[in-house]
Amino acid sequence: MLSPTVVVVLAAVLLGETLALWLGRRAKVDVDRSVVAIVLAGALIARLAFVWQWRTAYLAAPGRPTVLNLWASWCPPCRREMPILREAQANYPDINFVFVNQGESAQQVHRYLEEQDLTLSNLLLDPQGQTAASLGQVAFPTTYLFNAAGRLIDVRVGELTAATLAERLARLTALEGSKKAGKRLPAQRLLSSSHR
Structure with missing residues (x-):
């Protein structure tokens, strides 16, 4: 076969x-x-x-919220937030983190990760930048937060600080927790307050 x-x-x-x-x-x-x-x-x-x-x-994380980060190693804000995202990936095992490099070769990404001593799970390469193009993004970094059902909950264009990421992840986990408990938080409130 x-x-x-x-x-x-x-x-x-x-x-x-x-x-x-x-x-x-x-x-x-x-x-x-x-x-x-x-x-x-x-x-x-x-x-x-x-x-x-x-x-x-x-699909490795069915029923789990997902954080999708579009980044490039030549982007200074991306480089600054990558250690913060690595820590979040380690500290939030119930959230699926996916890192999609835009427009770079495997060698460039590997060299950057080695230089910065970064280890990331779910690291994907998109050498043509088709993910950013399909999502209409032109700025890096851009981070998308999806709930466990795969619905987009939040978008952050620009660098995430540790405090901003923690706040957004807390909201995402609170939203997921309230759904499990049978309560509904209005997504509009979450979205309107998230674009600071």
Whole structure:
């Protein structure tokens, strides 16, 4: 039986071959089908790998609130808040933290993490910055807080201080606690007071 990765690669190569053949006939030029197939397969595999990483990181915590942080190592505010987020990840085991690096290679991210002596769980790479683009974000860092049902509760554009993060996490856990107890806190109150 073929692994899912092999199936994806074969499907991508087949798609690339088909597209290259079609383009060659359509434009009546000689198209190097193997090059087109490899480029398309590589692009598809990279995108599917990112989607799989996100799905794995997010689904690893069903029923738990999630903090999604978009960051880059060249961003000074991102660099300042990363140790704070690492501590929060260690101190709040009931909250799923996902860190999505935007626009950098694995080597750049690895070098930064080693230089800063940072260890993070659920670290994803998005070299094309598609996550930020799909969320309409242009500034880093940006942090999203989702409740256990996956609903967006809060967004912070800019650097988080330890106090600000603690306040937002306290609100998020209070909201989750009140839902478990059968009480409902109005999300509008939480959102309106969170954009300070």
